[in-house]
Amino acid sequence: MSREHAGWAGFALILAALALVPFLAGRGALSLGIEILVIIALAQAWNLLAGYGGLLSLGHHGFVGLGGYALFTVTRDLPVSPYLMVPLAALITATLALALAPILFRLRDVYFAVGMWVAAEIIRILIMRWEFTGAASGMPLYAARGLDRAWMGPITFWLALAVAGGITLTVALMVRGTFGLRLRALRDDETAARSIGVGPWRVRLIVFLVSAAGAGAAGAVSFLSNLFITPMAAFDIGWTVTVIFVTVIGGIGRLHGPVLGALVYFALREWLAFSAGWSLVALGVTAMAVMLFAPGGLAGLADRLLRRFSRPETAP
Amino acid sequence: MAWIETILNGLMLGGLYALFGLGLSLIFGVMRIANIAHGELVIAGAFLAFTVTGAVPIHPFILLPVVVLVMFGVGYALQAGLVNHVLGTDPLRPLLLTFGLSIVVQNLLVELFGADNRALDPGPLRTASLDLGPLSLGVLPLGTFLVALALFGALHWALAHTGWGRMVRATSDDPEIVALMGVDRRRVFASVMGLSAALAAIAGMLLAMRTSITPFSGTERLLIAFEVIVIGGLGSIWASLLGGLALGVVHALGFRLDPASGLLYGHLLLLVILLARPEGLAGKRKVR
Numbered sequence: 001m002s003r004e005h006a007g008w009a010g011f012a013l014i015l016a017a018l019a020l021v022p023f024l025a026g027r028g029a030l031s032l033g034i035e036i037l038v039i040i041a042l043a044q045a046w047n048l049l050a051g052y053g054g055l056l057s058l059g060h061h062g063f064v065g066l067g068g069y070a071l072f073t074v075t076r077d078l079p080v081s082p083y084l085m086v087p088l089a090a091l092i093t094a095t096l097a098l099a100l101a102p103i104l105f106r107l108r109d110v111y112f113a114v115g116m117w118v119a120a121e122i123i124r125i126l127i128m129r130w131e132f133t134g135a136a137s138g139m140p141l142y143a144a145r146g147l148d149r150a151w152m153g154p155i156t157f158w159l160a161l162a163v164a165g166g167i168t169l170t171v172a173l174m175v176r177g178t179f180g181l182r183l184r185a186l187r188d189d190e191t192a193a194r195s196i197g198v199g200p201w202r203v204r205l206i207v208f209l210v211s212a213a214g215a216g217a218a219g220a221v222s223f224l225s226n227l228f229i230t231p232m233a234a235f236d237i238g239w240t241v242t243v244i245f246v247t248v249i250g251g252i253g254r255l256h257g258p259v260l261g262a263l264v265y266f267a268l269r270e271w272l273a274f275s276a277g278w279s280l281v282a283l284g285v286t287a288m289a290v291m292l293f294a295p296g297g298l299a300g301l302a303d304r305l306l307r308r309f310s311r312p313e314t315a316p
Numbered sequence: 317m318a319w320i321e322t323i324l325n326g327l328m329l330g331g332l333y334a335l336f337g338l339g340l341s342l343i344f345g346v347m348r349i350a351n352i353a354h355g356e357l358v359i360a361g362a363f364l365a366f367t368v369t370g371a372v373p374i375h376p377f378i379l380l381p382v383v384v385l386v387m388f389g390v391g392y393a394l395q396a397g398l399v400n401h402v403l404g405t406d407p408l409r410p411l412l413l414t415f416g417l418s419i420v421v422q423n424l425l426v427e428l429f430g431a432d433n434r435a436l437d438p439g440p441l442r443t444a445s446l447d448l449g450p451l452s453l454g455v456l457p458l459g460t461f462l463v464a465l466a467l468f469g470a471l472h473w474a475l476a477h478t479g480w481g482r483m484v485r486a487t488s489d490d491p492e493i494v495a496l497m498g499v500d501r502r503r504v505f506a507s508v509m510g511l512s513a514a515l516a517a518i519a520g521m522l523l524a525m526r527t528s529i530t531p532f533s534g535t536e537r538l539l540i541a542f543e544v545i546v547i548g549g550l551g552s553i554w555a556s557l558l559g560g561l562a563l564g565v566v567h568a569l570g571f572r573l574d575p576a577s578g579l580l581y582g583h584l585l586l587l588v589i590l591l592a593r594p595e596g597l598a599g600k601r602k603v604r
Binding site for chain 1: 344350398401402406407408409411412413415416417418419420422423424426427535539542543546576577578579580583584586587590591594
């Protein structure tokens with residue numbers, strides 16, 4: 001079996017094993033599981049744009065909030081199942097992202113990062129002022145009345161698993177093959193990439209929309225499990241801060257990075273549960289150390305170790 | 317008359333905004349990196365002043381030079397000890413390093429000082445106002461504005477007429493060539509970061525005299541500082557002043573017309589500028 005096949009088999013096995021969690025775990029463990037999967041999904045979406053696309057976003061909390069609000073408003077007014085609404089919320093978020101693209105795509109580097117942040121702020125302020133979305137006080141999940149309470153936790157967990165697994169699979173497929181080559185060529189040297197005929201805007205737009213859709217789906221699942229949404233929680237910049245930490249510590253621009261980083265993040269958070277402040281200090285110091293000494297993060301360190309052990313086989 | 321007063325208040329607020337942006341644009345102009353911890357440097361300056369005024373009853377103005385010196389040292393050490401080690405071809409590394417730093421500083425301040433609102437008491441200055449016929453201007457905002465103008469002028473002079481300024485400008489133009497001429501660009505960068513931190517600290521103390529702040533106030537000031545340099549444009553320090561004034565006037569008018577709008581109209585101004593004039597109000601058009 002080749003390494004690639006082993007990778008796919010491992011991925012399928014892990015998903016299958018995780019799908020059994022709702023039969024074994026209690027309510028508290030299940031909601032922690034949902035939270036971890038949401039952060040993995042969001043970090044994969046952010047990493048696709050920043051790590052592979054070279055477009056660092058400081059405004060992904062805008063997409064999280066949009067996904068959540070799409071689910072809450074549509075299921076309030078239309079007879080759509082909240083579960084079915086998760087993929088639709090991703091679609092709605094991507095459509096709104098498409099509307100933002102003409103402005104944001106004039107920007108590069110730091111300007112893009114700040115442009116995303118400002119866009120998220122504008123969306124937050126507009127939602128806070130809009131009666132239709134419950135203004136500043138937010139709204140409950142009205143559609144929850146029609147759902148079977150006993151199955152809500154398990155189904156939400158499976159949805160979170162599907163979103164995290166789906167976005168991981170999408171990123172894995174996108175960064176292989178010619179599309180992935182174009183993407184990396186653009187990130188590493190745009191002038192050189194253009195000169196060999198890579199059209200930058202189409203490639204970046206696809207990555208941007210997929211990333212927005214992933215973040216929107218993550219937001220929809222997260223607030224579906226909360227049963228309540230407010231602008232403060234939905235558009236909290238803490239979402240973006242968390243996924244940046246998760247991705248940087250795990251390994252930016254690497255497929256395993258967000259998963260490893262999420263595990264470290266939640267381990268640190270539970271371990272330092274007595275103080276949110278100190279656990280953020282610890283995360284910040286870890287992220288700084290990664291940038292100083294190991295820019296590839298944990299995934300980069302793991303790759304280096306693996307290469308050391310398997311050197312006889314791979315040596316030219 | 318009330319409208320003129322609003323615009324004047326906006327201009328004075330804009331002077332403070334310009335000061336937030338000045339340090340950030342200096343760093344960006346010289347090193348081409350974004351310092352995400354800039355907002356926390358602003359707030360750290362104010363918290364340094366809180367610590368001293370809490371222990372000894374001393375007027376914040378007397379404290380200003382001390383805070384400036386300490387924060388210059390902090391900025392210098394930050395660049396020499398951390399940021400210089402991640403400079404290179406990848407612009408994400410310094411950005412993410414300072415991002416980590418900003419969260420560390422913010423939460424250290426919370427753990428050490430608590431998350432309460434705090435302000436610096438400038439004494440009778442706080443309520444004093446200047447009556448100019450039908451117009452009434454606060455002395456503190458006016459003083460803040462004049463301090464900001466003076467700092468812009470001083471920095472302009474230093475960049476244009478001193479040996480240090482020549483070195484900074486040359487390093488900004490081409491760090492490789494400057495290194496060939498025997499200049500240690502790492503030391504130039506460290507002095508620029510020190511200056512940026514000192515300017516941020518002055519802005520932070522002036523901010524804390526106007527309004528109360530918490531350890532979390534840095535995030536909003538970073539966003540304002542970014543908006544100042546995007547609206548003004550890069551290329552000269554005066555662009556930041558123009559950006560700050562424009563943003564200040566828009567915020568003042570926004571609050572007057574629509575008090576619940578927060579920073580909305582400032583954000584919209586940024587979008588309009590990005591659409592109509594991406595190089596900023598006073599920026600130089602890039603030749604591609």
